[in-house]
Amino acid sequence: MSSHTSDVLVVGGGIIGLVTAWRAAQRGFATAVVDPEPGGGAAQVAAGMLAAVTELHYGEQTLLGLNLESARRYPDFVAELTELTGHGLGYRRSGTLAVALDADDRAHMRELHALQRQSGLASEWLSGRECRRLEPMLAPGVRGGLRVDGDHQIDPRRLAAALVAACERAGVTFHRDWAERLTVSAGRAGGALTRAGTRLAAGQVVLAAGSLSGRLAGVPPEVLPPVRPVKGQVLRLTVPRRYAPFLTRTVRAVVRGSHVYLVPRENGELVVGATSEELGWDTTVTAGGVYELLRDAHELVPGITELPLTETRAGLRPASPDNAPLLGPTGLDGLLLATGHYRNGVLLTPVTGDVLAHALATGQLPDEARPFTPRRFHTAALSEQPA
Numbered sequence: 001m002s003s004h005t006s007d008v009l010v011v012g013g014g015i016i017g018l019v020t021a022w023r024a025a026q027r028g029f030a031t032a033v034v035d036p037e038p039g040g041g042a043a044q045v046a047a048g049m050l051a052a053v054t055e056l057h058y059g060e061q062t063l064l065g066l067n068l069e070s071a072r073r074y075p076d077f078v079a080e081l082t083e084l085t086g087h088g089l090g091y092r093r094s095g096t097l098a099v100a101l102d103a104d105d106r107a108h109m110r111e112l113h114a115l116q117r118q119s120g121l122a123s124e125w126l127s128g129r130e131c132r133r134l135e136p137m138l139a140p141g142v143r144g145g146l147r148v149d150g151d152h153q154i155d156p157r158r159l160a161a162a163l164v165a166a167c168e169r170a171g172v173t174f175h176r177d178w179a180e181r182l183t184v185s186a187g188r189a190g191g192a193l194t195r196a197g198t199r200l201a202a203g204q205v206v207l208a209a210g211s212l213s214g215r216l217a218g219v220p221p222e223v224l225p226p227v228r229p230v231k232g233q234v235l236r237l238t239v240p241r242r243y244a245p246f247l248t249r250t251v252r253a254v255v256r257g258s259h260v261y262l263v264p265r266e267n268g269e270l271v272v273g274a275t276s277e278e279l280g281w282d283t284t285v286t287a288g289g290v291y292e293l294l295r296d297a298h299e300l301v302p303g304i305t306e307l308p309l310t311e312t313r314a315g316l317r318p319a320s321p322d323n324a325p326l327l328g329p330t331g332l333d334g335l336l337l338a339t340g341h342y343r344n345g346v347l348l349t350p351v352t353g354d355v356l357a358h359a360l361a362t363g364q365l366p367d368e369a370r371p372f373t374p375r376r377f378h379t380a381a382l383s384e385q386p387a
Ligand code: GLY
Pocket: 049, 055, 232, 273, 274, 317, 342, 343, 344
């Protein structure tokens, strides 16, 4: 059996694992990532909305603070990554318009607007006519909406590719294999064993395997992260040059209780998402999922039926019981978590990298991340253990 040793081993090479590895390597840790396909995972499906304001839900004000902090870090993060790797990331600061299609929607959106304003967020109420003046392709039935210029977008596939390149430049070692089991000895996480039988020893292990994070063998049950997969089906269309600009900003709504959003990229791609389905590990693209997305998107922007449909895909969001991520040290020495980012993984990438690097270096969470300690889910189990 071969073996490798590092200071930090990151289990999972999606954007969260990669940013953690990159930042750890920048701090001087000898860092390794284990993943069969680094840069894969949910980022290959996600639309890439950086939507701290328009993804705000009642009861999630604590998460809002972290989302806003990460949004604040985005411009510098993109500049650093682009300069280092030469990769463009499709970062677009063109804003978001959340619209209402009927009177009930409009009433709900008015309440959301009040909550946004109470939370000190920049959001402007527009009439239906004002919405259509901004985005002429919107349906005549749009009854009003919220203009949020601070909610931006990035292309997650390009972000993932840039993070792989940044990790390579920083000297991160990639083990292209599945982590099969966490190794624990003398009450401390000590690395992982891969499917091919390689023993990866490490001083600290970060579990950043997205929706799979709750399934790694060898993790003691009392520290196993309570994450579950929530399926999202997403479509990609292309805006032919003769129709450009089709939309100038992200447009979103809640139609019949489901979120639908249209994210226009500079390169002509139009991403339409997303379903939200609790179906375990299923990633089938279904006729029903595609139908519902097209039906709802068509209600918002009827002209989409003219566009070529170029891709359909399904991914798994790593959801936690309170919809917020689990960041930092666990009750098992040497094991940290960076998972459970649910609907905000792309947005939370910059702050997650910084928080985990700080936690790896100091053993502590920085102030902005304290509410997201994994220990919030394990107090009962741990308090039952003998002191
Ligand atoms: N953040 C968008 C989604 O999860 O669908």
